[in-house]
Amino acid sequence: MPLSADFVKSLVKASRQLPVGQPTADAVRAMETAPSVVKTEAKPFREAVRQLAERDSFDDDDYVPFGVDGLLHASERVLAINRGLDEPDERDHIRYERVMEPHRMLGERIRLDAGKVRKNLIRRLTTTRSLKDVSPFAFDDYASGLLIGNPLAQPLEEINPFQLIEQARSVTKMGPGGLGTTDAITADAQNVHASQFGFVSTVEGPESELAGIDVRLSYGTRIGSDGLIYQKFKDRRTGKMVWLNPTQAADKVVALPD
Amino acid sequence: MSLIDGAEAPDGIELRDPEDFTTLRKNIYANTVKEIERSFPASANGVRVKVSDLSFKDPEDYSLEDELKAKLSDRFLSRRLEGTLTLEDEQTGQPIETKRTTLMRVPYLTRRGTYIHGGNEYTLKLQSRLTPGAYARRRDNGEVEMQTIVRADSGVPFRVALEPESGQFRLRVRGSDLHLYSLLKDLGYDDKQLEAAWGKELFQKNAAKYDSRVFGKAFSKLVFKGRQNPQATREQQAEAIREAFSQALVHRKVVERTLPGLVNPAKQARFWVRRVMEKSAEELEFKPDYTPDQLRDVYAAIYGGYGPQLASMKEWPKSWFPPGSDELGWLQWYENYHAGRRSPDDLRQISRWKRMLRTHGGMFKRNPTPRRAFALRNWAIDPLKLLEDPVVKERVAGEMLAYKDAEEHKWQLKQAAFRAADYKSLALFLNKELNAGLDPEQSSDILADQILQFIGASAQEIDYQRFSQAVSVAQSSAMSQRNPQPVDFEPPEPPKPLIPLEKLSAVVESPTLEEDAPEC
Numbered sequence: 101m102p103l104s105a106d107f108v109k110s111l112v113k114a115s116r117q118l119p120v121g122q123p124t125a126d127a128v129r130a131m132e133t134a135p136s137v138v139k140t141e142a143k144p145f146r147e148a149v150r151q152l153a154e155r156d157s158f159d160d161d162d163y164v165p166f167g168v169d170g171l172l173h174a175s176e177r178v179l180a181i182n183r184g185l186d187e188p189d190e191r192d193h194i195r196y197e198r199v200m201e202p203h204r205m206l207g208e209r210i211r212l213d214a215g216k217v218r219k220n221l222i223r224r225l226t227t228t229r230s231l232k233d234v235s236p237f238a239f240d241d242y243a244s245g246l247l248i249g250n251p252l253a254q255p256l257e258e259i260n261p262f263q264l265i266e267q268a269r270s271v272t273k274m275g276p277g278g279l280g281t282t283d284a285i286t287a288d289a290q291n292v293h294a295s296q297f298g299f300v301s302t303v304e305g306p307e308s309e310l311a312g313i314d315v316r317l318s319y320g321t322r323i324g325s326d327g328l329i330y331q332k333f334k335d336r337r338t339g340k341m342v343w344l345n346p347t348q349a350a351d352k353v354v355a356l357p358d
Numbered sequence: 359m360s361l362i363d364g365a366e367a368p369d370g371i372e373l374r375d376p377e378d379f380t381t382l383r384k385n386i387y388a389n390t391v392k393e394i395e396r397s398f399p400a401s402a403n404g405v406r407v408k409v410s411d412l413s414f415k416d417p418e419d420y421s422l423e424d425e426l427k428a429k430l431s432d433r434f435l436s437r438r439l440e441g442t443l444t445l446e447d448e449q450t451g452q453p454i455e456t457k458r459t460t461l462m463r464v465p466y467l468t469r470r471g472t473y474i475h476g477g478n479e480y481t482l483k484l485q486s487r488l489t490p491g492a493y494a495r496r497r498d499n500g501e502v503e504m505q506t507i508v509r510a511d512s513g514v515p516f517r518v519a520l521e522p523e524s525g526q527f528r529l530r531v532r533g534s535d536l537h538l539y540s541l542l543k544d545l546g547y548d549d550k551q552l553e554a555a556w557g558k559e560l561f562q563k564n565a566a567k568y569d570s571r572v573f574g575k576a577f578s579k580l581v582f583k584g585r586q587n588p589q590a591t592r593e594q595q596a597e598a599i600r601e602a603f604s605q606a607l608v609h610r611k612v613v614e615r616t617l618p619g620l621v622n623p624a625k626q627a628r629f630w631v632r633r634v635m636e637k638s639a640e641e642l643e644f645k646p647d648y649t650p651d652q653l654r655d656v657y658a659a660i661y662g663g664y665g666p667q668l669a670s671m672k673e674w675p676k677s678w679f680p681p682g683s684d685e686l687g688w689l690q691w692y693e694n695y696h697a698g699r700r701s702p703d704d705l706r707q708i709s710r711w712k713r714m715l716r717t718h719g720g721m722f723k724r725n726p727t728p729r730r731a732f733a734l735r736n737w738a739i740d741p742l743k744l745l746e747d748p749v750v751k752e753r754v755a756g757e758m759l760a761y762k763d764a765e766e767h768k769w770q771l772k773q774a775a776f777r778a779a780d781y782k783s784l785a786l787f788l789n790k791e792l793n794a795g796l797d798p799e800q801s802s803d804i805l806a807d808q809i810l811q812f813i814g815a816s817a818q819e820i821d822y823q824r825f826s827q828a829v830s831v832a833q834s835s836a837m838s839q840r841n842p843q844p845v846d847f848e849p850p851e852p853p854k855p856l857i858p859l860e861k862l863s864a865v866v867e868s869p870t871l872e873e874d875a876p877e878c
Contacts, residue, residue, distance in 0.1 A: 162610035163490070163509060164621060168545055168603045173619040174492060174504035174518040175527050175538060176555050181494055181502045182520050185702050188494045188502070189616050196493070196612060200485040201374075202467070203385040210393035212511055218400055226403040231445050231457040239394070239462035243436065247465060247475045247482070256472055256479040267481040268376045268471050275485050277510065315486075322362070322373035323484075330373050332365045341365035343373060347611075 192288050194295040194346040198327030199271060206246050208277070215241045251275045266304070269317040274310070282309050289313060295346050297354065298331045376484070383467040387414065390439065390464045401448050408444040409461070415440050420466055425474060432477030436463035491612025492620075503530075504617075506608065513606035514580060525563040527556075532579045539564035540572035545596055573599075644708045646738035650693040656736055657689060666769035668762060669733035680706075692738060711737055719744050726754045728761035778802035784809060 180186040213219055217239055224233060247253045252275040257263060273279050290312035292302050304316040322330045328345040335342050360367050367373055374381050391412050398409040415438040428435040441461045445454040465473045472479045490509045496502050503519035516531035518538065527538035542552060553561040577595045580602040613620045659665035674687060683703045684690040691707045714737045722730045723744055731741035731754060745751045781802045788794035794812045
């Protein structure tokens with residue numbers, strides 16, 4: 101059953117009032133294409149809007165399809181850079197990076213069916229057509245694979261208790277979904293980037309090829325549910341303290357406190 | 359805005375302290391349930407599996423004793439997640455079997471931020487990943503490429519590169535180096551479209567290397583194996599490739615910066631329109647009617663402040679001055695362009711000129727006002743050329759002349775009127791000649807009041823003829839500050855020696871005139 105025009109309009113209006121960073125137009129489009137979500141469960145309007153606001157901005161944030169046209173756009177950009185009319189992107193700018201926390205890593209393993217646990221289970225069920233063969237802990241590999249055999253997991257040395265504090269702020273670009281091998285590390289990636297100021301500690305870290313790859317978050321930072329790092333700044337105009345992410349801080353003049 | 363730790367936090371974003379393990383533990387539990395729910399129902403070969411009634415069997419928190427026991431007994435300290443599995447017939451939707459079981463053990467995060475598995479204690483690092491998007495980079499060998507990282511579950515990553523020596527565009531995907539032109543051509547792109555995008559020379563080079571085998575390779579590399587149908591027709595294969603690219607998701611906020619055309623086609627002009635800047639003015643249909651020399655009066659009025667600005671805005675929007683553009687605007691660019699300079703900004707400025715001709719020229723034809731005519735003249739366009747009717751042309755020419763005279767008269771009156779600088783000059787003069795004791799650093803309002811008071815109180819002593827001369831000299835002195843370029847300028851008739859009250863509120867940025875105090 102299609103949504104009424106009035107409902108969609110009011111949804112669009114309400115979604116525009118959602119906080120910045122939340123999906124709006126695409127979310128509404130999704131609602132339009134799947135009207136049963138709203139209609140069959142007869143959720144009140146406010147509830148529908150609340151659901152939009154609660155969408156996980158890290159996983160379902162505003163993604164757009166690349167499309168075949170994207171190839172042409174990309175080729176034009178490459179051409180412009182090749183002719184010196186444009187500059188390559190600052191890939192090492194911290195605004196382009198997202199922090200994956202353990203719960204997201206585990207969620208990703210489930211979503212992408214790491215180890216083909218789900219696929220193998222379904223395949224088995226198609227032949228037996230019975231759940232008797234489904235043993236307890238059928239999906240345990242999702243969790244244990246996060247800790248065993250994962251380069252991001254390390255056994256605790258249990259020598260220095262401060263290691264725990266350090267590890268809590270430790271962020272690496274290596275591992276599944278990131279850089280696969282140290283051969284992929286570029287000199288630019290190892291360098292300190294200006295955008296890291298206030299967000300990433302420039303003095304802590306290993307003295308190896310992982311310098312700049314294996315870093316520590318600065319003290320006082322927070323990890324946002326959008327995957328961005330936030331740091332507290334004082335707005336000199338208003339005198340108020342505000343949390344800013346690297347994109348917001350990049351457009352501002354930042355001074356050290358007296 | 360909500361307050362977190364005494365600072366305003368963005369709405370809708372939860373901030374977690376990296377050492378706040380309690381919140382992280384809750385997130386692990388909640389996210390696991392969410393993802394398991396999201397992953398089902400799953401179906402294959404006629405059966406469908408559903409999961410429902412997910413709940414945890416164990417408590418949310420464990421004591422230190424529990425942790426110790428787990429370590430000593432080589433256990434996995436976790437929280438068991440239960441759920442009801444339902445096996446259904448996919449065709450009929452009828453349940454075949456239902457079973458409630460423990461699905462998985464979700465790792466328990468200790469208060470120290472560790473996990474206990476097999477009696478060992480583990481820490482898990484956070485991971486920083488490049489957000490899915492398209493990023494342009496220059497490789498060590500100098501080759502420029504656009505690296506596209508797509509969302510993990512949406513497709514395969516690929517790169518678009520240009521071989522500088524051969525001029526061939528390549529699409530690199532899964533170890534294959536494909537000829538981009540051949541693929542785009544087989545996907546239905548028109549040669550004219552590609553020529554417009556790449557330019558004639560580069561297009562011809564790429565077209566000459568067309569390879570029909572690329573299409574098959576692209577199909578095998580870009581389309582997931584499960585969706586590859588060997589019996590598919592060429593058109594079906596093309597559709598599958600298009601679909602693969604459509605399903606490849608990139609983050610909007612990244613491509614808004616790196617590939618804006620993907621989100622907003624109008625913005626793509628920023629990149630590729632520049633590419634044709636080498637085209638001559640004739641090719642671009644850039645044919646101004648005036649040379650910069652013929653527009654000297656416009657330059658003098660707009661940049662020198664000498665003469666009325668007949669149509670220009672008081673202040674130009676900042677958006678008209680992107681980085682790298684001439685800081686004084688279109689006229690400065692035109693002077694440089696006319697002198698032979700070529701820059702990446704040329705096409706933007708020419709586009710602006712053409713837009714001006716098209717929109718304002720069109721409006722002028724319909725409603726020829728003198729102000730519009732001078733606006734066109736500011737862009738080196740002869741407004742009278744746009745008019746066909748000789749009668750209208752003559753009338754507009756007359757109106758333009760009258761408009762110009764009126765504006766010049768207004769400008770001269772404005773120049774002659776008192777400004778903050780004049781008050782300062784006058785105060786300095788009165789201090790010097792009559793020991794008035796006025797403070798020239800005061801604001802013009804206060805200074806005007808003080809001058810009036812002084813004149814009123816000293817009415818008997820003031821030589822009004824000398825005072826009148828002083829006013830005239832003070833104005834000329836201040837005026838020379840307003841018009842920095844040397845001009846042959848005769849000061850207009852000095853106003854009455856009394857300061858007009860209605861001008862007292864006029865406050866203008868004034869230069870410091872102490873060193874240039876008028877000599878009388």
